[in-house]
Amino acid sequence: MIVACSGGADSLALAAAAVHVAPGAVHGVVVDHGLQDGSGDRAAVAADQLRGLGAASAEVVAVEVGTAGGPEAAARTARHAALRAVSRDRGDAPVLLGHTLDDQAETVLLGLGRGSGARSLAGMAPWDPPWCRPLLGIRRATTRAACAALGLAVWDDPHNTDPRYTRARLRHEVLPLLDEVLGGGVAPALARTAAQLADDDAALSTLAAGRLELLVDADGSLDAVVLAGDPPAVRRRVLRAWLAAAGARELSDAHVRAVDSVVAQWRGQGVPPLPGELEVVRARGRLRVLEGPRHVSGAPARSAGPPPTR
Numbered sequence: 243m244i245v246a247c248s249g250g251a252d253s254l255a256l257a258a259a260a261v262h263v264a265p266g267a268v269h270g271v272v273v274d275h276g277l278q279d280g281s282g283d284r285a286a287v288a289a290d291q292l293r294g295l296g297a298a299s300a301e302v303v304a305v306e307v308g309t310a311g312g313p314e315a316a317a318r319t320a321r322h323a324a325l326r327a328v329s330r331d332r333g334d335a336p337v338l339l340g341h342t343l344d345d346q347a348e349t350v351l352l353g354l355g356r357g358s359g360a361r362s363l364a365g366m367a368p369w370d371p372p373w374c375r376p377l378l379g380i381r382r383a384t385t386r387a388a389c390a391a392l393g394l395a396v397w398d399d400p401h402n403t404d405p406r407y408t409r410a411r412l413r414h415e416v417l418p419l420l421d422e423v424l425g426g427g428v429a430p431a432l433a434r435t436a437a438q439l440a441d442d443d444a445a446l447s448t449l450a451a452g453r454l455e456l457l458v459d460a461d462g463s464l465d466a467v468v469l470a471g472d473p474p475a476v477r478r479r480v481l482r483a484w485l486a487a488a489g490a491r492e493l494s495d496a497h498v499r500a501v502d503s504v505v506a507q508w509r510g511q512g513v514p515p516l517p518g519e520l521e522v523v524r525a526r527g528r529l530r531v532l533e534g535p536r537h538v539s540g541a542p543a544r545s546a547g548p549p550p551t552r
């Protein structure tokens with residue numbers, strides 16, 4: 243198994259636990275994003291710590307960080323690509339990440355504040371190959387205490403306390419205030435919410451997968467008339483999965499709702515183009531995805547004439 247370690251308390255404690263559970267089977271990986279002075283030296287120190295803990299091997303992987311989505315997202319993209327590559331090289335070995343219960347609570351709180359649905363409020367999954375998150379039930383304070391008990395010097399990422407970052411403010415301002423107002427226990431409560439919604443989302447997604455199989459034809463078109471009778475939560479999941487299968491990427495909730503309106507509130511309206519210049523059209527009660535800009539798509543005119551009945 244691979245342990246992804248930043249040199250912070252969470253992933254060092256994770257490495258120590260992994261070595262304890264699976265002696266001789268842990269390969270540590272420290273990704274050097276090369277974004278801060280001395281990052282290479284810090285990564286080398288973390289790799290030494292991993293070997294010192296008893297990892298069978300440890301390496302530093304230097305990555306090129308792009309710019310897409312801002313510095314943090316770009317670093318994450320590069321890190322994930324590097325870790326996936328190490329996993330593939332090692333026979334699709336699982337990559338253990340050090341996310342804790344507190345990280346999960348912050349993720350849920352952020353999602354609630356942004357009006358996310360169950361899929362997103364379900365938070366991070368304990369197992370989402372190749373990612374494995376064994377510490378989702380463990381408090382951050384416990385990983386710190388474990389490192390102190392093991393005499394490990396931990397690296398504190400300055401971003402984690404920088405109030406310019408939303409997550410840092412959630413951690414240091416919002417959650418402590420919520421704890422004070424609600425009498426404590428907020429982080430575990432949010433983590434429980436995530437677990438319940440993960441179960442709900444899994445059930446609804448399974449139902450939707452069954453419906454999709456029934457309602458899609460060999461030509462890829464979808465029966466909008468029958469789908470309109472399904473509950474909205476199932477309908478939107480069917481549509482999201484159908485659109486993803488047709489090549490749609492980065493669909494927002496607004497995109498899916500726009501397509502859903504053509505299913506459930508059909509009055510001949512069109513759907514704004516989806517990312518990747520995909521277009522959804524409805525004809526004879528079925529939805530189809532067309533590729534390319536509107537003027538070359540060959541999409542039928544959809545607003546001429548009286549409102550269609552199907």
Ligand SMILES: Nc1ncnc2c1ncn2[C@@H]1O[C@H](COP(=O)(O)OP(=O)(O)OP(=O)(O)O)[C@@H](O)[C@H]1O
Binds near residue numbers: 318
């Ligand atoms: N530089 C790094 N090298 C190796 N692993 C890392 C590095 N940074 C983070 N990780 C791994 O990712 C986990 C989560 O780190 P962090 O919370 O900083 O990342 P995130 O961007 O919030 O989450 P995610 O990695 O899921 O996008 C860490 O506990 C560790 O396992």
